Amino acid sequence: MQDFSFYNPTRIEFGAGKIATIDQLVPTNAKVLVLYGGESAKRNGTLDEVTAALGDRQVQLFGGIEPNPSFETLMEAVQKVREQKLDYLLAVGGGSVIDGTKFVAAAALHEGDAWDILLQGGQNITAALPFGSVLTLPATGSEMNKGSVITRKSLQAKLPFMSELVFPQFSILDPVKTYTLPTRQIANGVVDAFMHVIEQYLTYPANAPVQDRFAEGLLQTLTEIGPKALANPEDYQTRASLMWTATLALNGLIGAGVPQDWATHMLGHELTALHGLDHAQTLAIILPEMLRQRKTAKLGKLVQYAERVWNITEGSDDEKAEAAIERTRDFFESVGVKTRLSDYDLGAEHIDTIIDSLTQHGMTALGEHGDVTPEHCRQILLASL
Numbered sequence: 005m006q007d008f009s010f011y012n013p014t015r016i017e018f019g020a021g022k023i024a025t026i027d028q029l030v031p032t033n034a035k036v037l038v039l040y041g042g043e044s045a046k047r048n049g050t051l052d053e054v055t056a057a058l059g060d061r062q063v064q065l066f067g068g069i070e071p072n073p074s075f076e077t078l079m080e081a082v083q084k085v086r087e088q089k090l091d092y093l094l095a096v097g098g099g100s101v102i103d104g105t106k107f108v109a110a111a112a113l114h115e116g117d118a119w120d121i122l123l124q125g126g127q128n129i130t131a132a133l134p135f136g137s138v139l140t141l142p143a144t145g146s147e148m149n150k151g152s153v154i155t156r157k158s159l160q161a162k163l164p165f166m167s168e169l170v171f172p173q174f175s176i177l178d179p180v181k182t183y184t185l186p187t188r189q190i191a192n193g194v195v196d197a198f199m200h201v202i203e204q205y206l207t208y209p210a211n212a213p214v215q216d217r218f219a220e221g222l223l224q225t226l227t228e229i230g231p232k233a234l235a236n237p238e239d240y241q242t243r244a245s246l247m248w249t250a251t252l253a254l255n256g257l258i259g260a261g262v263p264q265d266w267a268t269h270m271l272g273h274e275l276t277a278l279h280g281l282d283h284a285q286t287l288a289i290i291l292p293e294m295l296r297q298r299k300t301a302k303l304g305k306l307v308q309y310a311e312r313v314w315n316i317t318e319g320s321d322d323e324k325a326e327a328a329i330e331r332t333r334d335f336f337e338s339v340g341v342k343t344r345l346s347d348y349d350l351g352a353e354h355i356d357t358i359i360d361s362l363t364q365h366g367m368t369a370l371g372e373h374g375d376v377t378p379e380h381c382r383q384i385l386l387a388s389l
C-alpha cells in the first residue's frame with residue numbers, strides 16, 4: 005500500500021425529508037446565496053423546500069448554472085456575493101451546480117484573475133466561503149469531495165481544480181429528490197460513478213486488498229442497481245443505493261493508498277469542451293479503447309477485474325481482459341450510454357483538434373504511470389470511431 009493522507013470533513017445527512025436539517029446546519033446569522041441550475045429544482049419543489057428550511061435567514065438566489073458550469077456565468081455569482089456581502093453558499097443541484105459553487109466559494113475571496121485558480125489546479129486557493137449542498141443527481145461525488153471542473157466557454161477549455169478549502173461543510177442526500185431525473189441523467193450517473201471507481205482501481209496491483217474489495221463492491225453494486233434505477237424511478241431503496249454508491253465512488257476512500265489513473269477523464273473533458281457531449285458519454289466512448297491500448301500495463305488488474313467483477317473465469321489472461329473490456333462496453337450500452345464517437349456524429353476529422361487541445365492543456369503525461377501521451381490518445385480516439 006502507498007502512503008497517504010486521508011481527510012474528509014463533509015457531513016452527510018442522508019434520507020427522505022433531510023432538507024429540513026439545513027436549519028441546524030447553516031449558521032442562523034448567515035447571509036446565504038442559494039445557487040441552482042436550470043428549472044429542475046424549481047419545478048420539482050426542491051428549491052422551495054430549501055428556502056423554507058432556511059427560515060428567516062437573509063437569502064438570495066442565483067439560478068442558471070449550466071451543465072458543465074461556465075466560468076462566465078459563475079463570475080456573475082461571484083460579483084453578486086461580493087456586492088451583497090454574502091457569506092454562506094448553498095448549492096442545490098447536480099455536480100455542475102456543486103462544482104460551480106466550489107468555484108464561487110474560492111473565487112469570491114481570490115485576489116487577481118479568478119481563472120488562475122483553474123490554471124494552477126487550485127493550488128493558489130488560500131481561502132473560500134463556507135458552503136453546503138443539496139444533491140439532486142447521484143453521479144460525480146462532488147457532494148463529498150474537494151474537486152471541481154469548470155469550463156471557460158470563450159476558450160473552449162474545461163479544467164479541474166482541487167482544494168481542501170472547497171469540501172462542502174455538509175451535503176443533503178435525499179433519494180426522493182432523484183425521482184424527477186430524466187433517464188439520460190440516471191444513465192450518465194451510473195456510468196460516471198462506475199468510471200470513478202475504475203480510475204482508482206484499474207491500474208496495477210498495489211497490495212491494497214481492502215481498497216480493491218471496496219472498489220469491486222461498488223462496481224458490482226452499480227451493475228446490479230443501474231438497470232433497476234432506470235426501470236423504476238420511484239423505487240426508494242434502489243435510488244438510495246445509487247446515491248450512496250456514487251458518493252463513495254469519489255469521496256477519497258477507495259483512492260487512498262492506491263495508484264490512480266484519470267486519463268479517460270482528462271481526454272473526456274476535451275470532448276465535452278469542444279463538442280458538448282455529456283461528461284459520462286465521453287467516458288463511455290473512451291474507456292474501452294483506453295483499456296485495450298494499455299492492456300499490457302494493466303493486465304494484472306484487468307484479469308482481477310474480469311474475475312471478480314464479471315465472473316469471467318475461462319481463458320488466458322489476455323482473453324479474460326478482452327472479455328472484461330467488452331462486458332464493460334456492453335454494460336454502458338445496456339444503460340443507454342453509447343460508446344462510439346460515430347454515435348455522436350463525430351468522425352476522424354475532429355481528432356486533430358481534440359489532441360491539440362489536450363496538448364495545449366498540458367495533458368501530455370497521463371495515467372497511473374504518466375506514460376499516456378497525446379499520440380496514445382489519438383490512437384484511442386481512432387479506435388473509438
Ligand code: NZQ
Binds near residue numbers: 069193
Ligand atoms: O440545470 P437543471 O435544470 O437543474 O437540470 C439538470 C441538468 O440539466 C438536471 N437535473 C439535476 N437534478 C435533477 C435534474 N433534472 C431533474 N430532476 C433532478 N433531480 O440534470 C442535468 C445535468 O446536471 P449536471 O449537474 O450537469 O450533471 P452531473 O451531476 O452529471 O454533473 C456533471 C458535471 O460534473 C463534473 C463534470 O465534468 C460535469 O461538468 N464532474 C465533477 C467531478 C467532481 N467534482 O468531483 C468529478 C466528475 O468526474 C465530473 O468531472
Ligand code: ZN
Binds near residue numbers: 196200
Ligand atoms: Zn467523472
